[in-house]
Amino acid sequence: MSPIHYLEETTLISLLKNKDQRAFNYLYDNYAGALYGVIIRIVLSKTYADEVIQDVFVKIWNHVDTFDSTKGRLYTWMINIARNVAIDCIKSKGVQNEQKNQSLPNIVDDKEKHNFTIAEDVDFIGFKTVLNELKTDWKQLIEMAYFEGYTQQEIAVKLDIPLGTVKTRTRGALLELKRILKEYQ
Template identity: 75%
Template sequence: MSPIHFIEEETLITLLKNKDQRAFNYLYDNYSGALYGLALRIVKSKEYTDEVIQNVFVKIWNNANSYNADKGKLYTWIINITRNTAIDYMRSKGVQNELKNQSLPNFVDVDNKEKHNFTILESVDHIGFKNVLNELKSEWKQLIEMAYFEGYTQQEIAVKLDIPLGTVKTRTRNALIELKEILKEYK
C-alpha cells in the first residue's frame, strides 16, 4: 500500500469505518504528535504517555463506527478520546499506587514545570489551537488549559483556584461557547 499524503475528513472517516489500514497509518502520521503532546500534559510522564497513546489508537480503531459527524469534527472526537483516556489512566488504581511510591523529583521537575508546559503546548500548536486559546479571556483560557490539557475536574479547578464550583462551571461554559464561535472563523 502506498502512503497517503492528504485525505479529506469524510474520506478518512469512511476508510476508518471500513477498517482500512491506510486510514490508521494516516491518522498516526498526522495526528500522533498532537495527541502525544496532549496526553503528556495530562500524565506528565513519557512512559505513561506511550501507553496512553497506544490505548488511544486502539480505541479510535475499535470505535470508529461510533463517530458521528453531526456531533463534531473527527479531530475533536479524537482529542476527547485522548483526553479521557489519559485522565482515566491517571486515575487508575495501578498508576495511583505507582505514583505514591515514586519520589517527587523523579516524577515532576518542579523548577522546569512552566517551561515543560510551554514546550508541550508548542508541540500541540501545529494545529493552531494555541492561537485560538489566546483569543479567550485569560481566566477562561486558564480554565480550558486546566480542564482539557492538565486533566483537572471542575471540582479540582475550584479548589486549586479557590473559586466557587458554580463559577468554574459558568466560566467553562462561557469559554466553550466562545471557543465555538472563534472556531467558526477558522473554517
C-alpha cells in the same frame, strides 16, 4: 498499497469506518503528535504516555462508528478520547501507588521535565492563536481542563471558585471556541 498523502475529514472518517488500514496509518501519522502532546501534559511520564497513546488509537479504531460529525470535528473527538484515557491512567490504582512510592526528587524532576507551555504543545496545530482569543479566565479553564487534565471539581478547588462557576465559564469558553473555530474554516 501506497500510502495516502492527504484526505478530507469526511473521506478519512468514511475509510476509518470501513476499517481501511491506510486510513488508520494516515490518522496516526497526522495526529499522533498532537494527541501525544495532550497526553504527556496529563500523565507526566513518557512510559505512561506511550501506553496511553496506543490505547487511544485502539479506542479510535474500535469506536470510530460512534463518531458523529454533527456534534463536532474528528480531531476534537480524538482529543477528548486522549484526554479521558490519560485521566483514567493517572487515576488508576497502579499509577497512584507508584506515584506515592516515588521519591520526592523524582517527582520534582518529572514535573520540571514536562513543564510545557501551551505554545510549545499546540502551536504547531495553530490552536494557540485560537486560545489567545478567549478571555483570560476562560483560557485558563480550557488549559487546566484539556491540557493539564484537571476535573471541574479540581479546578474549582485550585482556583477557589464555586463548581457552578467553573461549569458556566467552561461552557461559555467552549461555545466561544466553537464560534472562533468556525471563523477559521
